[in-house]
Amino acid sequence: MTIPQQYALDSQESVYTAAQAIDSPNTGSTTFDEYLERTKDVDPSFYEEYDYSQPDAPTGRGRARAVVWSFLDKVPVHREPIESPRPDLVEEWPANGQQQNFYRLDQNNATEQQQAMDIIHGESDGPELDTIMTTGRQVEHQGGGSETRSNIHTADLQPHMYAEITPAKAEELGVDGGDLVVVSSTDRGSVLVKARVTDRPNDGEVFLPFHWGGVFKGNSQEDKYPEGTVPYAIGDSANAITSRGYDVETQMQETKVSMVAVRPATQELLEELGMDTDLEFPQDRNDIGSQKNFDVRDSETVQ
Amino acid sequence: MSQSNKEVMGDGVMSVGEGTRIFPDVGACIDCGGCVVACKRTWDVPQDEQRISISTMLEGQEGSGMSGAAALAQGESPGETSIPMQCYHCENAPCVSVCPTDSLIKTDEEFVDVREDLCVGCQYCLSACPFGAPQFPESDDGAAQVFGTGGTMDKCTMCEERQDIGKGPACAEECSTDAILVGQPSQIADELDKRDEGTFFNDVAMDIVFGEDAGEFR
Numbered sequence: 174m175t176i177p178q179q180y181a182l183d184s185q186e187s188v189y190t191a192a193q194a195i196d197s198p199n200t201g202s203t204t205f206d207e208y209l210e211r212t213k214d215v216d217p218s219f220y221e222e223y224d225y226s227q228p229d230a231p232t233g234r235g236r237a238r239a240v241v242w243s244f245l246d247k248v249p250v251h252r253e254p255i256e257s258p259r260p261d262l263v264e265e266w267p268a269n270g271q272q273q274n275f276y277r278l279d280q281n282n283a284t285e286q287q288q289a290m291d292i293i294h295g296e297s298d299g300p301e302l303d304t305i306m307t308t309g310r311q312v313e314h315q316g317g318g319s320e321t322r323s324n325i326h327t328a329d330l331q332p333h334m335y336a337e338i339t340p341a342k343a344e345e346l347g348v349d350g351g352d353l354v355v356v357s358s359t360d361r362g363s364v365l366v367k368a369r370v371t372d373r374p375n376d377g378e379v380f381l382p383f384h385w386g387g388v389f390k391g392n393s394q395e396d397k398y399p400e401g402t403v404p405y406a407i408g409d410s411a412n413a414i415t416s417r418g419y420d421v422e423t424q425m426q427e428t429k430v431s432m433v434a435v436r437p438a439t440q441e442l443l444e445e446l447g448m449d450t451d452l453e454f455p456q457d458r459n460d461i462g463s464q465k466n467f468d469v470r471d472s473e474t475v476q
Numbered sequence: 477m478s479q480s481n482k483e484v485m486g487d488g489v490m491s492v493g494e495g496t497r498i499f500p501d502v503g504a505c506i507d508c509g510g511c512v513v514a515c516k517r518t519w520d521v522p523q524d525e526q527r528i529s530i531s532t533m534l535e536g537q538e539g540s541g542m543s544g545a546a547a548l549a550q551g552e553s554p555g556e557t558s559i560p561m562q563c564y565h566c567e568n569a570p571c572v573s574v575c576p577t578d579s580l581i582k583t584d585e586e587f588v589d590v591r592e593d594l595c596v597g598c599q600y601c602l603s604a605c606p607f608g609a610p611q612f613p614e615s616d617d618g619a620a621q622v623f624g625t626g627g628t629m630d631k632c633t634m635c636e637e638r639q640d641i642g643k644g645p646a647c648a649e650e651c652s653t654d655a656i657l658v659g660q661p662s663q664i665a666d667e668l669d670k671r672d673e674g675t676f677f678n679d680v681a682m683d684i685v686f687g688e689d690a691g692e693f694r
Contacts, residue, residue: 312508326516329523330509372536461523469535 176200188223192216245269245421254430255286255418256359258305258377260294269421276424285417292359293432300357300434304342304379308411308428311382318384322404325461332462333454334385334408335369336435340470342379343370346437350468353438355391355446356381358414358431365391365438365448366409370468379435381411383428389413391448395455406456486667488651489644490659494585497686498634498645499664500560502676503543504655507532507558514650518635525613527632528562528647545674559676560656562647563588563609563632567687571601571610579629587634595628602629606681661689668693 174182176198180191196217198209240247246269253263268282293302313331314321321327336356338346348354350370356379357363365388366381374380387394387407395403418427436442443450456462485504507530515521515528539555540547547554565588572580572588579594580601590610601610613627635645643649648656657664668675675682675693682690 312506325523326513327509330512 185226187226189217189220190224192220253286255282255416255427256289256293256302256430256432257286258293258303258432260290263290268418272421275421278424280419280421282418282421289359289416289432300436302357302359302432302434303377304433304435305377306356306358306379306381306411306414306431306433307374308381308383308415311384314382314384316384317386319386319404321384322387322406323402325405328405328456329462330465332406332456332465333367333369333467334382334388334411335367335467337369337371337374337380338435339372339374339376340370341376342435343368343468343470346435348437350466350471353452355436355438355442355448356414357434357436357446358416361414361417362390363446363448364409364411364414365443365452367467370470372469379433383411386410388452391443391446391452393449393452395453403455405459405461407454485654485671488648488654488656488658490657490663490667492639492642492644492658495660496585496587496634496639496658497661497664498562498564498648499657499685500676501655501657501668501671501673502545502557502559503671503673504653505530505558505560506653506655508652510650510652511560511562511647511656514646515632518638518646519633521630522613525611525630527609527611527630528560529608530558531561532556532558543673545676548676549674557676560647560651561607561609563605563634564607564685565632565634566685567689568684570604570606570684574600574604576600583636585634585636585639587636588631589633589636590629590631592628592630597628599629606684661686661692665692 176194177191180186180188180194192215195209195213195215198206198213200206200209246252251266252268253259253266255268257263263286268286270283271279271281273279292299311331313327336354338354343349346354346368348368350368352368353365354368355363355365364381385408387398387404388409390413391409393407395407398404412428414431414433415426415428416431419425420427438448440450488501509530511528512526512530516523519527521527534553534556537553537555539557540552542550542552542554544554544557565586567586569580569582569588572582576598577594577596579591579596581589581591583589597612599610599612602608602612609631611630613630635643635647638645644658645656648658657667659667677685679690682693686693
């Protein structure tokens, strides 16, 4: 191994000590040391500010410094999400514009962003979209969840779709963990999910897992499954309301930032949105996952 | 896992057979439930019964940045911590001491075993166990019919049949972060030491679980 490789793999060494080692080599072979002395082009003082050992990422100490000439952003820059809580940042870092025949599709993130920002921050008669929704995984489920929600053990461990909110937010909404809440997007409708109260998110953020189906926008689809194939656990789909943004290079959809409103599921609101007012979950009916606690304020040790 | 990480963290299952102990590395547990599912799948445990279950305390709380055991020792909050709870097959097993019918015994392999045909379902062991290991599935047959106390006791078997053919317990083999350590007490202590992780349990609990071998962990 070369000296930089050796030092990179040792978590006790730093970039600075590696530069020093190259500057005054001690490889055990005088001939090689002399060769290194003659050919070296490293000035240790240049690396002095990097004199801290660092725990290694499994992939080593590589850094992305590439310039990619064929990308829209030749070096990585920040772009505000399509739906942002900060109009000033959208002005400074707007999404990229028109793309033609991109993976055989046309897309224009800048237009989508403008339309979304108009709804979020302009005058509208809808609810105030003041909460950032992030979607992601639950460790117990996989993908769309059709397999893990149809498996009694994993369904039992993580029995419900939820919106994870902070105790302060729950207080503000007047909901307890396990109560139903409506999460509404700009122009893609709303979903009906349980509230889960923990200290993990910020007050201005809500987290929704994406492994759920069997309820769509507040309407149970249970009766549409063929006989005997209803999963043990069903819930509304977070992907129904994520933002319209797509990455300009990879077409990866934007699932981490959407602006939403979280409201308690009152009878009146459910009727207004055309949602089931008597939504029933097979997991509740069959007593699956009933040990799961949805409110950290109950201060129980959870399972 | 890269080579350098491998040097810090060994496999969870280090040895099996006589005198083998099972113990959690609380710092490594990520509350994924893999052990729970592996146990139920392997032994056909019903959905509402837990031979192993993960208890999560201080859910969503940030810790002081130290390892959980170090934080506790200094009186700081360990932050969100998940502990795989099961039968640890204690050296000084309180359940064995309180069992009125000698249904609970230490086997030759030094595992704590329940002889179901002797259990009367009195649930003394449930009160005696510091770790919530004994399970009492509802039942209305056998001894339960005579004493009217619900089912007989069921708990972790240490996967003795698997160990007989050289395999580790299902939970430990399944654990993706090697948080369930299986081996001789000295091996478990060494592994925790290598990971720079403490035991999380207090001295009293450690004396119950490991008896004289608790000294290995200090």
